[in-house]
Amino acid sequence: MASNRLACHDCHRIVEPDENVCPHCGSNDLTEDWAGYVVITHPESSEIAEKMEVTESGEYALKVR
Template sequence: MASNRLACHDCHRIVEPDEEMCPYCSSTSLTEDWAGYVVITHPEESEIAEKMEVSEPGEYALKVR
């Protein structure tokens, strides 16, 4: 994982470093200060997705500071 990718404070999605707005939730609160990486492919079957309140497949940061 490229450490320069950003994470959204609101939805925890991982986005490319050139993004100024999260393409998933439209938040402008993006940060390089995140830790942990999870790919959720079937959120309806995932305990992690349930705990993170994720309903869409994608790449997520576990902790966003």
């Protein structure tokens, strides 16, 4: 995980630093100010995915400021 990657304020997805819009939800509210990193592979059976309201596999920030 590169520290300069961005997190989406809306869906918490981790995106590449050259992105201007989240390719997953379309939000342009991206930030470098995030903490925690989780990879969700099977959201249908993940307690973390349920708590985060995640329905798709991917890389997510646990906390986005």
